[in-house]
Amino acid sequence: MKWNSGRLWLHILVYGIGGLIALFLLTQAVLLWQFDERAVRRTLEASLSDTGRRVTVTGDISPRLFPRPGLKVEQLSVTGPDGSSPFLSVGELRLGFAWLPLLLGDKEVTAISLERAQLNLARDAGGRLSIADLLRRRASSGVSVKLDTLSLRDARIAYADALSGHRWRLDSLDLDADKLRDNASLSAGALFSNGHQQVSLAINTPLLIQDDQVTVSDLDLLAKGTLPEQGETRITLQGRLKLNFAALQASGEALKAKLTTEKPQAELTLDMPTINASLTEIELPRADLKGYMRQDRSEYRFDGRLDEVVFAETRLAASRIAGALTWHTGAHQLALQVNGPLEVGNLDVLKVEPLTLTASAATPLLPRGKLVAQLAGTLEGSLASSELTLRVGGKLDGSDLAADLRQFGFVKPRHELMLSVGKLDLNRYLPENSARPVAVFQDKRPLSLDWLDFLNVSGQLSVGELAVGRFKINGVSAKVDATPQELAVNELSANIYEGQLTGSASLVRGSPHRLDVNQTLKGMSIRPLLTDLFNFPRLDGHGDGRVKVRAQGSNFAAFKDTLSGDVEMSLNQGALTGIDLVAALKNLPQELKDLGSTPVSAENNQRTTFSTLSARFALENGVARNQNLKLASQLVNVSGGGKLDLVKSIVDYSLDVSANPREFARLKDVSVPLKITGPINAPVYALDFNAMVKGKKTQGEKEQALKQELKKQITTILP
Template identity: 55%
Template sequence: MKWNSGRLWLRIAVYGSGSVIALFVLIQALIFWQFDEAAVRKTLSSALNDTGRQVAVEGKITPLLFPSPGLSIHQLNISEPGSKQSFARVEQLDVYLSWIPLLTGNREIKALEMHGVTASIARGADGRLSIMDLLLHRSPGTVSMKLDRLLVREGTLLYTDHSSGTEQKLDTVSLDADDLRSGASLTAAAILSNGKRPIRLAVSTPLTIQDDQVSLEKLDAVAISEVPGLGESKFAATGQYKLNFATLQTSGKDLSFRFSSERPSSQLELKVPELNASFNEVSIPTGRLSGKLSYAHSQYQLDAGLDNLKLTEGGMAADKVNGNFNWQAGDTRLNFKLDAPLALMGMKQLRMQPLNMTATVTTPLLPRGKLVSSMQGALDGDLDEPRLNLRVAGKLDGSDLSVTVSQFGLMKPRHEVTLSVGKLDLNRYLPESKGDPVAIFQDGKPIPLDWLDYFDLTGKVAVGELAMGRFRMNNLNASVRINPRELELDQMSADIYQGRLQGDMLLARRDTPHLEVKQTLKDMNIRPLLVDLLNFNRLDGKGNGKIDVTADGKSFLELRNTLTGNVETSLNKGALTGIDLVAALKNLPAELKEWNSPAQADQKTTFSTLSAAFRLDKGVARSQNMQLASQLVNVKGAGKVDLTQNIVDYTMDVQANPQEFSRLKGVNVPLKITGPLNAPVYALDFNAMVKGKKTEGEKQQALKQELKKQITTILP
């Protein structure tokens, strides 16, 4: 025989392969011949007798010959203990056996494939699971379980918690576990349905099984859902876990839980060095919570530590939450430092009490400093609604502060606020001015209104003392409404310049901001008010007034220049500074030549009453009914005050009281006031003396006669 013959090797290969195939077919045929369906049904029906469960096969049972021997069982049903109610149903169960043990007469299951699985698990009021009996060790009998591969397709799992009255459902469950006897890998996916919105779940991890303990060396789990108001949202968990099925205990280390959303963009992460869990409690000794949310023009940031965090049936609690919460919009930042225990009852009722909080406001609106407040109080709320309530009291820049805030909603929150401040001096934070603070309506800097974008707020404000520029208010109270379109102070009242102010104010945010003011003033000290508002110091007195004006502008200066509406005033026991009408009348005619002169700061005309009504039109105030009365003189006047040009043009008719100036009976002195508001010129109104005269000669003759009349009337 020639061993190097090609025909010989071909014959060996053909005959050898044929022999192997023949042996394989023979063994498969032997298995098929030995298969006894009735015996298999009987074995299966008695498999769980010790638990009180019934196992029934409603479909056919056929042997499997490839890729390894086994059984294909159709319509397998398992009942609840001691009941005919179905616990689990499998439309098709493929069981694969190991070759070598089978040849020695042992049946060792190495792989399971389940299709169309439906199972129901319940947790009783005592905390026990309905499948506890299936997790107990039992005698292997004639069949042993040494799985190397597990496959599940189109599974459905129903979970009912009788203690909380909740139900969960996992649909389209799929699971693949390979190499279970050594270094296994597990992948699974499902859809969680809880009656609100579907959640897509996916898990992958290396897997090690040792007796009753399963180790997940590198778990990577993801849950994805469409959340109203957030768009696609994702929850991810990573870390190392150990599951003990004998004690039903779980432990983990180096864990991370992350939540992210699409609209708005947000990330929230909890890092946990160590975790221990059972069916009744999850315990986390320490954790670190951090997050970031970007919404509209705002950014929110959170960084906090958690001590002794526990999750139970009743909810979640931590002995201490300590960290920082930041809100930033442009260059404006609001920082909260929080220190408080945390309780989340039923995973919805939030409570943090006692709460210690320090709030810091940094903004270009307050370029010279920060507003810092230290407060104590409580925070509670309902996350299902959602609603948060904050009640705190403390100090703001050394002054007493009390705040209550109710927030409704999370993404587009609405707030109801009550704020009480003992003293607020904005001059400590506004831009430093050179020299004396400027009058408010002479300030040309733009009024910042961008901050309105971040508020939908209603409430009440009380300020014991408010200072801005030279302007002062005390005991300010108002109902406030703030939203991106407008700022409104309703039912506003305050002690102001020894008097009382009441009324409403509205600032509407348009292309050009619009201001509406309706105020009633009582017993007001008028001079310091006019000085601090308009830098006008030529009028003194105490009295009442009504203001109903509107204005449009981007600064207080522009608002002043567009003031339109009505102003009424009535003063008592006051003075018109710059001229002494009584002294001038007493010295006529010698003083006539002095009447054409600037106002003198040391001169004034006192009066018992002064009243006037002004009609404003784009910063120009006109009046036709000014009346001044005193014991010695009476004055009637008309004219205008131009706030845009800072000038006055007023005509007054001065009459002496004949009972006090008998020699001046019948003498009317027409007086003209013109020039800058702070330095007007008082002069005889020669135009009034020659009224009605046409030619220059007639005017000169009339002027001479009038002056002669005035002089001769008062001569002895």
């Protein structure tokens, strides 16, 4: 037969394949003939006897011949070192062996597959792991393990730590590792749960296994969870790791962890140039921390670093945390420079002490500058309960400041504050004005309350000296509550214009805003108060007052125009400026002629002093009406009533002026009706002719009555 014949090569190919198949079938037959199920069961059950653990197989054990020789073991369980506590249970275990060593009589495991495995890991109070005995090198058992593939399906791992009290578990764990003897690849997924939250985990990475060391050259780990109110949260970890299972140590380079949340929108990145870890401790020479959080219309940003970080057991410590934290919304900004050692105990209790803090606030509400505070103190808190406590003291623009701030919650925080400031002059930061500062209730600038959107604060405030515009008060103490809807000041007390103020006030946000004031004043100086509030300087004196009013508007000028309520005052040892009623009575004949012929304008150098003055005003939409004004002095007595129109800035008063008969015997029966009208700041005075002719109907009767009244007044005082 010719060698180049096609039929010859066809015969060789057919016979060759047939021979290989026959050899394969013969080998399988030999293996099946040699397989001893009882011997395998005994070998498995005795495999860990030197550790005190018990291995039990309650299911079938059967050989597998394709695609590689192996065993299938059903219902295998392993106890703990005590021989009774459950450690591992496997629904189905598959072992794969290498062909050639098996034919030579050796057993080399190259593949392991576990289905429905449940592993219980624990650490006792002494810090010993429940798998420590399995990680030690053990005497040869006649079976070598040189894995090429590893597979887990629907596995479960539970972990309990008696030292920290923490518990967690991995459910639905699937894992595939291929080419473990060369450049391997690993992919896995599971559900992590700690009893409070469930997180899905996924990892994909190349592996290089060399003896007891595993090198992870391109780690890609993803953790993802969803909360009902916060949406999806993701954590990623990337970088390079080296794991030494003999020494139970790990090291890493260029590791980067990133946390992102959906509600609120946030991102936090932690860069770790190097890391070293053991079973008891993790060390980072340095870590750079950067992130942001956006919520509603505000944004938080942090850029800083941690030095010499140690994570041991349940304690996290850093020799220093330093960085910049900024919060801004629109044009408003608060910047904090933080520096101090950090410690977190039991993964819960946070402490930074000593803490140094530089805070600066910039806002269009203070266009000429920003508030700057240099502070020192402590920061404490609980991460589990989302609480922080800040206690600091220092200087605010050169003035003493002390603050005690508690925060409840991290996403939508609520605050409790105790703040004490020695002196605060806001005029240094308010818009510059070359003219005299405007009175509070004449300010027409829009009153913006947008900054309330970000406040949920209650607490106690004290200010030694406060200046806003022309309004100055000392010794301020108040209980303050601020929410996006309302700013309320209760239990207010202050030294104001040489007197004492107590009461409450609230500003309710809306369209328009609503202002409520309920104040009591004792021993105050009335002139500077009325000047600073209404630019009305014509009343002087010390005394008491009570104010209970409500107003609405978009600015303070609108508040003035809608003031409604009650105001009472009682003054002592004061004066009315612009008119001298005593001089008028002394020169009554001429004064009566002058007052009767033409009104007399008020003059700033004229004063009517009094010993007491009392009045009660009923306000409605910016108009104050009064019918019980009483003024008493050594020389004259005045009574009457009228109105002060704060909207139009005019006065309309009718007064009855009479001399004190003990001082002016000849004016005993003289009573002069006086009319005060015109602008509040420039009123005019004249005889009240309407009062003189009251009850007269015809023009002639009125003229006759007026002549008789004037004649009577003049005759009375002439010798």
